[in-house]
Amino acid sequence: MNYPHWQLAIPGGMLIALVAVLHVFVSHFAVGGGFFLVVTESIARRRGDGELLSYCRRHSKFFALLTLVFGAISGVGIWFTIGLVSPEATSTLIHTFVWAWAIEWVFFFVEIAAAIIYAKTWDSLDGREHLIIGWIYFVAAWMSLFVINGILTFMLTPGRWIETHNFWDGMFNPTFMPSLVARTAVSFILAGIFGYITLPKVEGREKVARWAAMWMVAGAVVLPLGLMWYFSRLPQFSQFYLNGLIRGVRHAVRGGVGFTLAALAIALICGVWKPRWMRPGVVTALVVCGLGMIGAGEYLREFLRKPWVINQVIYANDIRAAQVEALQAKGVSRTANFLLADDVTSEAYGQNLFHLQCGSCHAAGGYRGMRQRVDGWDADFAADILQHIHMLRGTMPPYAGDAQDRKALGKYLASLNPAWQFQVTDANRLEVGEKVFGARCGHCHTVNGNYRPLRGAFEKATPAQVAEVFPALGDMSSNMPAFNAPADQAAALAAYISHEANRPILHTPIPEQMPTGSNHSQLMRPASPRQEVR
Amino acid sequence: MQTIPIPHVDPLPLPGPVWLFTALLLVVFTLHVVLMNSALGGGIWTLWNYLRGRHSEHPYSRRLANELAGMLPTFLAFTVTLGVAALLFVQVLFGNFLYASSILIGSLWLMVIPLVMVAYYGYYYFSYRAEKGTGIAGCVLAVSVCVLLGIAFIFVNNMTLMLAPERWLAMYRAHPNGWNLNLGERSLVPRYLHIVNGAIALFSAILAHLGMRKMKTDAEYGRWLVQRAALVFAACTGGQFLLGMWLLLAIPREIAMTLLRDPLAGGVFGLGLMSVILAMLLILLGSLAEKPSPLVHAGFGMSVVTLFLMVCLRYLLRLAYLKPYVDLGGLAVQPQVGVIVLFLLLFVGGLATVGYMLWLVAQGRRPVAAAR
Numbered sequence: 001m002n003y004p005h006w007q008l009a010i011p012g013g014m015l016i017a018l019v020a021v022l023h024v025f026v027s028h029f030a031v032g033g034g035f036f037l038v039v040t041e042s043i044a045r046r047r048g049d050g051e052l053l054s055y056c057r058r059h060s061k062f063f064a065l066l067t068l069v070f071g072a073i074s075g076v077g078i079w080f081t082i083g084l085v086s087p088e089a090t091s092t093l094i095h096t097f098v099w100a101w102a103i104e105w106v107f108f109f110v111e112i113a114a115a116i117i118y119a120k121t122w123d124s125l126d127g128r129e130h131l132i133i134g135w136i137y138f139v140a141a142w143m144s145l146f147v148i149n150g151i152l153t154f155m156l157t158p159g160r161w162i163e164t165h166n167f168w169d170g171m172f173n174p175t176f177m178p179s180l181v182a183r184t185a186v187s188f189i190l191a192g193i194f195g196y197i198t199l200p201k202v203e204g205r206e207k208v209a210r211w212a213a214m215w216m217v218a219g220a221v222v223l224p225l226g227l228m229w230y231f232s233r234l235p236q237f238s239q240f241y242l243n244g245l246i247r248g249v250r251h252a253v254r255g256g257v258g259f260t261l262a263a264l265a266i267a268l269i270c271g272v273w274k275p276r277w278m279r280p281g282v283v284t285a286l287v288v289c290g291l292g293m294i295g296a297g298e299y300l301r302e303f304l305r306k307p308w309v310i311n312q313v314i315y316a317n318d319i320r321a322a323q324v325e326a327l328q329a330k331g332v333s334r335t336a337n338f339l340l341a342d343d344v345t346s347e348a349y350g351q352n353l354f355h356l357q358c359g360s361c362h363a364a365g366g367y368r369g370m371r372q373r374v375d376g377w378d379a380d381f382a383a384d385i386l387q388h389i390h391m392l393r394g395t396m397p398p399y400a401g402d403a404q405d406r407k408a409l410g411k412y413l414a415s416l417n418p419a420w421q422f423q424v425t426d427a428n429r430l431e432v433g434e435k436v437f438g439a440r441c442g443h444c445h446t447v448n449g450n451y452r453p454l455r456g457a458f459e460k461a462t463p464a465q466v467a468e469v470f471p472a473l474g475d476m477s478s479n480m481p482a483f484n485a486p487a488d489q490a491a492a493l494a495a496y497i498s499h500e501a502n503r504p505i506l507h508t509p510i511p512e513q514m515p516t517g518s519n520h521s522q523l524m525r526p527a528s529p530r531q532e533v534r
Numbered sequence: 535m536q537t538i539p540i541p542h543v544d545p546l547p548l549p550g551p552v553w554l555f556t557a558l559l560l561v562v563f564t565l566h567v568v569l570m571n572s573a574l575g576g577g578i579w580t581l582w583n584y585l586r587g588r589h590s591e592h593p594y595s596r597r598l599a600n601e602l603a604g605m606l607p608t609f610l611a612f613t614v615t616l617g618v619a620a621l622l623f624v625q626v627l628f629g630n631f632l633y634a635s636s637i638l639i640g641s642l643w644l645m646v647i648p649l650v651m652v653a654y655y656g657y658y659y660f661s662y663r664a665e666k667g668t669g670i671a672g673c674v675l676a677v678s679v680c681v682l683l684g685i686a687f688i689f690v691n692n693m694t695l696m697l698a699p700e701r702w703l704a705m706y707r708a709h710p711n712g713w714n715l716n717l718g719e720r721s722l723v724p725r726y727l728h729i730v731n732g733a734i735a736l737f738s739a740i741l742a743h744l745g746m747r748k749m750k751t752d753a754e755y756g757r758w759l760v761q762r763a764a765l766v767f768a769a770c771t772g773g774q775f776l777l778g779m780w781l782l783l784a785i786p787r788e789i790a791m792t793l794l795r796d797p798l799a800g801g802v803f804g805l806g807l808m809s810v811i812l813a814m815l816l817i818l819l820g821s822l823a824e825k826p827s828p829l830v831h832a833g834f835g836m837s838v839v840t841l842f843l844m845v846c847l848r849y850l851l852r853l854a855y856l857k858p859y860v861d862l863g864g865l866a867v868q869p870q871v872g873v874i875v876l877f878l879l880l881f882v883g884g885l886a887t888v889g890y891m892l893w894l895v896a897q898g899r900r901p902v903a904a905a906r
Contacts, residue, residue: 002541003633004702006640007710019647068611069654076618077647083625084640084712087541087633094625095546099873102558105619106877106884112615113888116608117895124898133891140887167549167870322545337539338706355710 001319001327001400003087004338005355011368012085012360013316017302019081023074025294029194030067031141032187034115036195036215037063038134045127051204057122059198064119066194068112085360088318089309096161096170097151104147111140145183153179156305157235162312174233182226186297188219193263193290196271196283206275213271220264235311237394238304246393249303256296263289306395315397317360324400331402332356344404350412353405364416374413376420376439383410384474384481385443391479392443393451424488433496436489447500458501467494538699540859541630547866548626550874556849559623564845566616568736568838573609574686575737576602577657577679579766584664584672594758596667603664606657606678614650627862628696628852635696638705640712642688653681683730690726691716697855721784728777732844735770736837738763742817743834746826760830764821767837771814785851792854799850806843813837 008015037060044052082090094101114137121130150171154161161170195212199205231242241249266286270277309316319327327335332353333344341349354362354370362368374382383406390398399406420439422432437447445452458466470490474482485493548555580602587596625632636643656678663671695701695716705714716722741763749756782790792799813836820829853862 002630004637004706004710006637006712008712065655065658068607069651069658072611072614073647073651073654076614076621076650077644079618079621080636080644080647083633084637084644087629087637091544091625091629091633092546094622094629095544095549098549098622098626099870099877101622102619102877103873103880105615105622106880108618109615110884110887112611113891116611117891121895121898125894129894129898133894136887136891165546167873320545337541338703340707340710 001323001332001336001356003318005359006084007355007359009363010366011363013302014367016078016081016085017298019074019077021291021295021298023071023078024298025190025291026066026071027075028145028183028187028294029190030063030071030111031138031145031184032189032191032215032219033063033067033194034134034138034141035187036191036212037118038131038138040211041134042131045131049204051200052207055198055200055204055208058200059195060119060122062198063194064115068115072108072112086309086314086318088320089314092310092314093151093155096165096167097154099167100147100151100171104144107140107144107147111137111144114140142184145187146180149180149183150176152301155308155310156238156301157233158311158313175230178226178229178233182223182230185219185222185226186294189216189223189260189263189293190219190290192216192219192267192271193286196278196286199278199283205278209271209275209278213267216264216267216271220260223260234304240394241304241306246303246395249300252296252300252303256293256300259289259292259296263293303395307390307397317357317397317400319357319397319400324398327400328398328402332400332405344408346408347411347415350408350410350415353401353409354412357400357409370413371416373443374439375417376435377410377414377417378419378484379407379410379414380484381410381440381481382413383407386410388444388479388481420489422488422492424492429492429495430499432489433492433494433499436485436493437496440483440485440493447497448503448505454497455501455505458497461498461501463491463494463498466497467491470494538859539634539703540699541634543630543865547868549868549870550626551867551869552627552862552865554874555623555626559620559627560842560845560849562616562619562623564838564842566613566620567841567845569609569613569616571733571736571841572740573606573613573657574679574682574730575733575735576606576609576740577675577682578734579737579741580606580660581672581675581679584667584675588667588669588672594755597755598759600664603661607654607661610650610654610657628856628860631696631699631856631860632692634699634702635692637712638695638702639688639691639714639716642713642715643692644712646685646688649681649685653678653685656681686729686733687726690722690729691719694719694722694725697852699859721781724777724780724784728774728781731770731773731777732841735767735774736841738767738770739813739817739834739837742767742821742830746828746830749826757826760821760826764817764830767817768814771810774810789851789854792851796850796854799847799854802843802847802850806840806847809836809840809843813840 006012037056040052040059041056043049044056079090114133118130118133118137121133125133150173153175154170154173157174158170159173160166161173192212192215195208195215199208199212231239234242242253244250263286266282266289270282305311305316307316308314309318312321314320315324323335331344333339333349336356339349340352343349354364358370362370365371377385383403386399386401386406386409389396401409420435422428424432441454445454447454447458467490469476470483470485470493473480483490580599583592583595583602584599586592587594587599656674660671660675660678663674695705698716698719701716701718705716708714742760745756745759745761745763747756748759782793793803794800813833816829816833816836818833820827820831820833853860
């Protein structure tokens with residue numbers, strides 16, 4: 001609300017993710033790869049192994065070209081991107097950690113200088129001196145990771161900082177160490193993967209192939225330990241996502257494990273067992289697996305933080321938690337600095353609100369697009385459900401606007417799809433009912449699933465008995481929107497719920513394990529740090 | 535009438551005193567500009583000499599282009615590294631202005647990142663191919679230089695736009711997707727030309743300084759370099775006076791009057807004028823003799839002093855622009871003393887480490903450039 005919202009064709013968060021994944025991929029290689037180079041060179045010099053030394057020399061040139069240019073500049077790219085997409089959060093991070101960034105900059109400066117000198121002085125320095133430069137590079141690169149890791153983990157687990165606002169509390173927060181272990185392990189895996197890119201064609205091929213695989217194995221052994229430690233330190237709401245509540249999180253976990261195992265399998269088969277199989281196509285597959293591993297990990301890290309960008313301080317849509325009440329009381333039009341429409345009753349104003357409140361994670365169409373999600377909503381229902389938007393599986397921030405704002409945004413959301421018109425017949429009644437359920441109830445409930453299931457309430461109920469409940473829904477709980485679907489759709493919905501609640505099922509729902517409305521909102525509320533970390 | 539939208543400052547206090555952030559900003563930004571001038575001015579110098587050395591019998595031009603080729607990627611690397619530090623400190627003091635203006639030109643602002651990569655890889659490519667003297671290498675270098683000129687233009691747009699909040703809302707309403715430029719700013723063109731011309735001037739001073747050192751190993755080549763660099767320096771510095779006057783006439787009158795009303799700004803401006811005249815005299819006098827004298831080194835030193843004074847003046851003018859909206863003295867401050875001390879210690883340690891590495895290189899059996 002403080003800043004103009006940069007309107008993109010894709011959600012701003014997705015842009016951050018794109019830049020971040022590519023940067024993390026290369027920057028972790030910059031750490032692990034530096035260690036790989038200096039250890040390999042050290043061994044080569046000790047053994048007088050010319051083949052290995054020649055490999056190091058070639059690899060260092062590739063290393064410098066990739067990490068100095070793409071790695072370093074894409075890191076600046078993240079800064080540019082977060083400043084554009086989440087200026088409020090960036091400002092808070094800067095005000096909290098400017099000195100951490102300044103310290104990181106010192107290491108970055110040393111790292112860049114050492115990388116340039118290391119790549120250029122193979123002939124002009126003796127072995128010992130060249131190795132000193134290599135070690136300086138690695139220490140500076142790892143320290144750079146050490147500092148940035150503190151800022152990144154702070155965003156999810158600010159720990160005691162919430163109470164004290166003390167720099168050290170924020171820096172050495174509950175997930176600092178586990179994340180550092182996991183990231184260091186990842187950097188080893190990437191050192192191995194990228195080690196294959198400059199694999200010698202003939203001399204020393206097998207030696208290097210097996211050596212690089214060892215780095216991947218070492219990283220892959222430590223990584224699960226670091227991650228389990230990390231997961232055990234997560235806030236409760238993140239643990240719920242991780243325990244299967246959110247489909248995207250499940251996919252990310254499976255994807256991350258799958259890509260890592262695939263990379264490991266390739267390294268063991270084509271690196272250790274049959275090094276001659278490590279052809280360019282296989283190396284490309286390996287690099288893709290590495291990118292997949294990083295992509296899944298970063299997706300997971302970002303998702304586990306929802307609905308926050310800085311846990312308990314700033315929501316994912318860059319609105320401060322402390323501002324929400326004022327926005328709900330005063331309305332956006334009297335608070336925001338940059339609005340595109342003056343008529344607060346217009347659809348254009350609603351669209352503007354959509355960009356301001358939802359644009360960091362959603363667009364009208366495409367990935368996480370709203371068109372499909374709000375199909376079947378009319379303007380009144382949309383305006384009503386916006387009041388309870390933070391209840392939708394806990395991943396959404398509360399709506400920060402007054403009733404007028406909700407009406408305008410509801411109008412815009414309803415305009416994304418044509419209004420539903422059904423000819424309900426006996427043949428399609430259940431099908432229509434299922435669609436209506438998806439639009440009106442499915443965002444918060446299942447009938448027989450394990451997320452706020454309705455089976456308990458409607459088991460043995462006839463369609464007529466189910467339908468009797470609808471008019472009272474808005475009064476039943478402060479978290480339920482009023483039900484205003486047309487009569488034919490209401491009848492179809494009642495038939496569907498009754499049918500589903502009365503059909504035999506193989507498993508018993510376990511609602512007690514899942515967050516309900518009340519404990520969900522409790523989870524979303526700022527808590528003391530001791531409560532926050534399990 | 536629409537009110538001017540100024541984003542609120544962050545609710546958290548500044549983690550250090552304003553004077554410290556200001557001092558760090560001025561120092562790292564000056565160093566950033568020296569390196570940026572080397573990357574951009576150096577690129578232009580290299581391109582000119584590469585083309586000259588290719589098409590006619592100018593062995594020294596060819597030699598100079600080859601020598602500079604290996605340095606360009608390093609110049610760019612440290613331009614970015616020092617730019618990051620400047621960006622960090624400017625965000626602490628003026629974040630609410632910089633974020634807003636960056637978002638307004640967001641799409642172009644983000645283009646800076648891929649553009650820097652293109653220029654950077656182009657410089658690397660040229661550094662590996664320069665000695666072969668191919669046309670493709672020249673084209674790649676030309677593309678890199680043009681891209682850097684484009685980046686400079688985007689930066690000038692943002693740095694002027696952050697000073698003009700009265701333009702923000704209309705601009706945002708015209709193009710909320712970030713495809714804006716601050717073309718309504720009268721000082722945009724003279725400021726841009728002032729910066730590009732200044733980059734050539736300062737790098738010419740650097741080259742004159744380097745030429746003096748070259749004279750120790752190859753007197754004729756060194757003298758050629760010193761005298762050529764001195765002439766370009768003098769011409770560009772003369773141009774800076776004209777462009778500077780254009781710039782002064784283009785900025786709002788009340789801002790320009792700061793130079794007369796504010797003793798500090800006026801003093802810095804006066805010192806800057808004196809130092810640049812002195813730098814020009816020293817470099818010209820030192821280079822025109824049969825055997826260039828060490829006055830050239832002093833001239834180079836004065837040109838860096840001039841740059842620092844101009845950076846200070848730019849900062850004071852920024853304060854004048856933002857006077858109605860910002861009160862740095864009124865910001866809440868809660869210094870993170872322990873971390874500041876740690877930073878300063880590590881900063882000294884970092885400099886010492888880089889110094890040690892350079893010492894190792896200098897002690898090496900062969901020079902770094904030859905090993906490439």
